[in-house]
């Protein structure tokens with residue numbers, strides 16, 4: 090090869106062009122590569138044009154090499170463009186969205202079993218003409234106890250181990266607050282606000298200061314019921330609760346009422362249903378008694394009526410209170426109340 094400056098230029102151009110091509114991986118980079126080497130003002134084009142000033146002999150040798158170089162660079166460009174095209178369509182293929190694939194499942198939430206049971210219980214009473222209302226969980230001592238005929242030193246206060254709220258009413262040192270131990274305080278609250286007839290159910294959370302075990306939690310859920318009007322009798326109470334038991338536990342349930350004591354009812358009763366697991370024969374669920382106690386109830390005590398300004402010689406009524414967790418445990422065969430509040434989705438998902 091003759092050592093001529095043009096020859097050297099040509100070699101440099103080809104070397105640069107190849108080197109730059111290594112780093113050109115976008116259509117834009119390829120185009121600017123083309124422009125700078127093969128374009129009208131590109132380095133190789135300019136060199137080819139300058140051949141005109143050479144002698145015929147020189148033109149022949151350098152010209153032939155230059156044309157070969159041009160063909161090489163054009164081929165290089167062509168290959169590179171092809172490769173890029175293939176790469177692009179491969180990426181498209183890979184990232185392609187197959188619209189016929191099934192969608193990703195959206196996890197569906199559901200209501201907590203206690204919420205479901207509360208709604209079921211309330212729906213049964215609502216269909217019998219009761220309204221559902223809610224009340225405060227942080228409650229005055231007055232509504233939780235005094236208004237329910239449970240004065241300060243009454244031994245019945247022991248029945249509701251109380252979580253007291255550490256707060257003193259600046260207007261009266263006497264007014265203490267607590268976490269309600271039952272939903273019964275709503276009896277007085279509702280009656281204070283309305284005139285008879287009253288028919289309400291009150292679902293809500295209640296709190297007791299006690300250790301938890303398989304059948305006790307320090308917080309749980311109750312549904313309270315209250316019906317007050319002229320001439321309401323114990324028979325109305327039995328009929329209503331009988332109907333309720335049938336709706337929740339099945340139409341062939343028997344119910345049993347026995348005497349029980351609650352300071353705010355007189356007479357007071359405890360209601361049981363015959364065991365749906367063994368049909369009353371005796372089993373583990375009913376602890377071999379054939380009966381399952383499901384709620385406390387009774388005729389509203391005249392002192393409670395009097396306390397809210399209802400004349401006990403005109404109005405009578407019944408009240409009841411049931412534990413929702415217990416009902417749900419019976420219904421679904423759950424053996425430990427703590428499962429409801431352990432937040433284990435494997436448990437909760439089953440309902």
Ligand code: PHE
Nearest residue numbers: 271273351385386408409410
């Ligand atoms: N409040 C009572 C309890 O928590 C239940 C009850 C309500 C009893 C209404 C009679 C009438 O044990």
